Amino acid sequence: MSEHLSGLINDALHLSKDEETSSELKVKLSQTDTNDTALLLESVPIDERVLLWEALANHKKVDVLVAMRDDARIALIEATELEEWEALFIDVEAEVVLELVDSLPKEVLSIAYSAMDRLQKLYFSSAIEYAAQEVGHWINHNFLVLPLNAKVRDGVRLLRRDLPAHTDAIYLINRAGGFSYAVPITKIFSSPEHIHLVDIALEDYPTIHANEACHVAAKQVLLSNYSALPVVSADNKLLGRIDSKTASELAFEYYERQLMAGAGMDEDEDLFSPVRKSAKGRAVWLGINLLTAFLASAFIGVFEATLQQVVALAVLMPIVASMGGIAGSQTLTLIIRGLALKQVTSGNAMALLIKELKVGGLNGIIWALVIGVIAALWFNMPLIGVVIACAILLNIIAAALAGVCIPIILDKLNIDPALSGSVILTTVTDIVGFVAFLGLGTWLLL
Known part of the structure; x- marks a missing residue:
């Protein structure tokens, strides 16, 4: 972020308290380009955002709305009186209205449509026949x-x-x-x-x-x-x-x-959206994560007697889960990118799986040896080193398998792998890691 924009944000936070600063800020706003103005409005709380919006010149307002995120512009649209929109939409083009169509109330959208000339209305009607996810919705009509x-x-x-x-x-x-x-x-x-x-x-x-x-x-x-x-x-x-x-x-x-x-969030979420709305949107994924955590805990509970007798296992458990999680997320990210770019197909999926299993196996052997030696020296118990080394190797290989298969399966089921893949992967690596580690510990140490 530029120093100029940072200064504007700081000034905006004092807009309602200092008259002199308010006048200076209005002058600076008139000299700030559309994208920076939109970023400024998104970067301040809603009360200050509305005050800045009211200070903007009318000819800049619609362009600034287009440059803003959907959620962030809602407060400004609600703060604008119905009779003001006619002045804002003079000679508006179809492309502009299409950018705002999901944010505008029906009454305001009607004013915008009336402000378009016959050709722009034709372009608008043609575009809305296509969904926002289809390129026909966003075509440019200015060509030779x-x-x-x-x-x-x-x-x-x-x-x-x-x-x-x-x-x-x-x-x-x-x-x-x-x-x-x-x-x-x-x-x-x-x-x-x-x-x-x-x-x-x-x-x-x-x-x-x-x-x-x-x-x-x-x-x-x-x-x-x-x-x-x-x-x-x-x-x-x-x-x-x-x-x-x-x-x-x-x-x-x-x-x-x-x-x-990937974090269970909407890219249009306002930085200063209402607390209840933000909490509601994130609560779903926190709840899903809680369920998966309970599932992992249930598997740990099976080995309660082992943990009571060998405390070292409880100390080392997070290492097993962490190594599997990191290894799996690396593979998951690679496959999701490949799916997005249409590089992963049914023809090369098996070759990709074999490659990732080899990578996981190589990394698993290297880090299993390193962690096994450290654990054996730490607790002065060679068998502890053997247990954690084997668990690390098994979990990293399982993470590679899950990292390839989970996004491909979700994509086949028309479920966005970026949305839920990481949650499923974490559950798999946690359960495999804990069961392997605690199962081997029970077998070899007790």
């Missing part, structure tokens, strides 16, 4: 298009107008509006004006289907070596495009969602 019979001179004439950002090709469509070819701009400027654009077009130009998942489409754009790719409907009608900027945003949002889901 010509009919199939157009010539190079037509392309040059079109390029002399305002060139949309992230444009490196003109799209050619047939009479039915279907996508046919793409012509690179560089070829247009280096070709005679009288020839047809079809003659210099790229035949195998990649396209994206509107029903494609956003993160898959984003990856396709970012790996395509093009600034944008056309988006087509099921009947190949050209709907728009996804440029590299939008693709980067979609990819970032997807991976942030995966990261937050």
